[in-house]
Amino acid sequence: MKPQDLVFYQIYPRSFCDANGDGEGDVAGIISKIPYLKDLGVNAVWISPCFRSPGVDSGYDISDYRDIDPRTGDLSSFCRMIDAFHAVGIKVILDFVANHTSTEHPWFLEAKSSKDNPYRDYYIWRKTPPNDWQSAFGGSAWEYDAATEEYYLHSYAVEQADLNWENPKVREEMCAVVDFWLDLGVDGFRCDVLDQISKDFAGQNGNGPRLHEFIRELFGREKTKDIFTVGECWSADGENVRQLCGADRGELTTVFTFGHLCLDGGKFTTDRASLKEACRRLAEWQTLCETLGVINTAFFENHDLPRAVSRFGDDGQYRYESATLLGAIVLLSRGVPFLYQGQELGLTNSHYTDVSMFRDVEILNYYETNKDTLSPDELFARICAGGRDNARRPMPWDEISQDNFWIPDGTRRAEINARADLSAQRSVYRTFQRLIDLRKAEPALREGGFVCREITDDRFVFSRVTAEEEITLVCSLGKSTPIPSCEGELLFSNYEKVGEDLLPYQFVIFKKRS
Numbered sequence: 210m211k212p213q214d215l216v217f218y219q220i221y222p223r224s225f226c227d228a229n230g231d232g233e234g235d236v237a238g239i240i241s242k243i244p245y246l247k248d249l250g251v252n253a254v255w256i257s258p259c260f261r262s263p264g265v266d267s268g269y270d271i272s273d274y275r276d277i278d279p280r281t282g283d284l285s286s287f288c289r290m291i292d293a294f295h296a297v298g299i300k301v302i303l304d305f306v307a308n309h310t311s312t313e314h315p316w317f318l319e320a321k322s323s324k325d326n327p328y329r330d331y332y333i334w335r336k337t338p339p340n341d342w343q344s345a346f347g348g349s350a351w352e353y354d355a356a357t358e359e360y361y362l363h364s365y366a367v368e369q370a371d372l373n374w375e376n377p378k379v380r381e382e383m384c385a386v387v388d389f390w391l392d393l394g395v396d397g398f399r400c401d402v403l404d405q406i407s408k409d410f411a412g413q414n415g416n417g418p419r420l421h422e423f424i425r426e427l428f429g430r431e432k433t434k435d436i437f438t439v440g441e442c443w444s445a446d447g448e449n450v451r452q453l454c455g456a457d458r459g460e461l462t463t464v465f466t467f468g469h470l471c472l473d474g475g476k477f478t479t480d481r482a483s484l485k486e487a488c489r490r491l492a493e494w495q496t497l498c499e500t501l502g503v504i505n506t507a508f509f510e511n512h513d514l515p516r517a518v519s520r521f522g523d524d525g526q527y528r529y530e531s532a533t534l535l536g537a538i539v540l541l542s543r544g545v546p547f548l549y550q551g552q553e554l555g556l557t558n559s560h561y562t563d564v565s566m567f568r569d570v571e572i573l574n575y576y577e578t579n580k581d582t583l584s585p586d587e588l589f590a591r592i593c594a595g596g597r598d599n600a601r602r603p604m605p606w607d608e609i610s611q612d613n614f615w616i617p618d619g620t621r622r623a624e625i626n627a628r629a630d631l632s633a634q635r636s637v638y639r640t641f642q643r644l645i646d647l648r649k650a651e652p653a654l655r656e657g658g659f660v661c662r663e664i665t666d667d668r669f670v671f672s673r674v675t676a677e678e679e680i681t682l683v684c685s686l687g688k689s690t691p692i693p694s695c696e697g698e699l700l701f702s703n704y705e706k707v708g709e710d711l712l713p714y715q716f717v718i719f720k721k722r723s
């Protein structure tokens with residue numbers, strides 16, 4: 210199967226489905242929802258980390274790469290889950306967190322026990338910080354260890370120590386981790402902040418000089434060269450992308466880049482870039498990747514981002530329309546589309562009302578750092594607009610809240626949940642289903658070139674083109690606006706009627722034989 214034939218769905222296990230009622234999602238819960246995912250039409254899932262972890266960064270602080278956290282399940286249930294996905298033709302990729310481990314990982318416990326411990330060099334230690342790098346979650350990225358009188362690097366939380374990829378033993382260990390999961394049947398990996406594994410201490414924290422060599426060592430091997438890999442690469446520009454996923458490079462299948470989602474100058478801001486700007490950037494990136502001959506990804510959501518319908522659409526009156534429009538843009542784009550759990554229900558931001566409702570280390574650090582300088586209203590508005598907990602609240606399978614869940618519900622569970630959506634006349638899930646079916650049925654949507662026809666304040670129009678056919682998506686970016694003349698057969702719209710004008714957030718899909 211070619212990468213473009215895949216439609217991914219990201220599962221964030223802690224919040225997905227809690228089968229045993231202990232307040233956290235689990236493997237049994239995931240297994241119980243496989244029919245729901247199969248019916249939706251996705252044929253691949255990315256499972257966010259559920260390895261053993263103290264949970265400081267919700268699983269991205271791993272203390273054992275080869276075991277499943279007991280709150281989620283165990284290795285044998287996890288393998289049953291992989292088999293159950295495979296049995297219905299759904300591929301499974303896991304998160305591979307290669308840049309750092311938990312400070313509870315046995316390697317780090319050894320490393321900090323003394324300067325001459327053999328594991329010391331698995332991490333990055335300095336007598337004095339060589340630069341002023343900041344941790345992504347606030348404060349210096351260098352933490353002083355009083356016992357051994359040196360600083361270690363942590364690009365994320367203090368409890369997430371960066372691995373030293375210059376050490377060949379670390380690289381061997383990481384290859385062995387990859388192989389361990391491949392032997393258990395997984396189909397590939399989403400590689401967490403992969404562009405940070407090689408460091409240039411005199412420059413920025415990312416894109417270091419040995420990045421490509423390290424990636425090839427992992428994924429250019431006989432055993433790994435044909436698996437699916439997607440690197441999370443915040444720093445990647447056009448040239449890096451060609452190097453990272455050019456067909457001849459032996460590195461990655463594709464990358465996540467974030468240009469279209471980083472237009473508003475910071476995560477915690479209420480001054481958000483418009484949908485038009487995001488579409489413009491998305492279209493530029495699509496065109497660039499096509500010119501470079503690389504496979505890109507297409508997405509608006511993941512576990513680190515606010516809900517797209519709240520950020521770019523209208524999560525009130527036009528929630529159904531704007532959620533499905535954003536889905537259409539992703540599912541008709543070039544490359545590999547990724548949906549995030551709950552996006553197919555048009556889930557909105559959480560709208561939490563008190564700081565005690567937040568769980569994310571990044572949000573809580575931001576809150577602590579800014580609570581004395583920003584007004585409470587301003588601080589709260591910023592966290593609600595950009596915070597990661599927007600994406601992490603419980604997946605609402607029905608209207609009933611679970612009191613003991615590790616993170617509270619958003620405000621609208623009674624109204625927005627899977628049971629309600631599936632029986633609604635205007636169901637976001639059913640519209641996503643139709644769009645996925647369309648992608649499967651139309652070669653142009655998988656193989657075709659990307660042609661941007663128009664981006665104005667009111668409309669975004671693009672086509673996917675092969676020698677045989679041309680499929681055009683016409684989108685209203687919020688207002689009523691005339692439909693530009695588009696030849697061809699009308700395939701689908703998120704409104705029942707297609708008139709001369711597009712209605713707010715309406716999309717219309719046309720197909721023309723070339």
Ligand code: NOJ
Binds near residue numbers: 441513
């Ligand atoms: C990116 C992950 O998506 C995010 O959730 C995590 O906090 C950081 N990497 C650190 O692992």
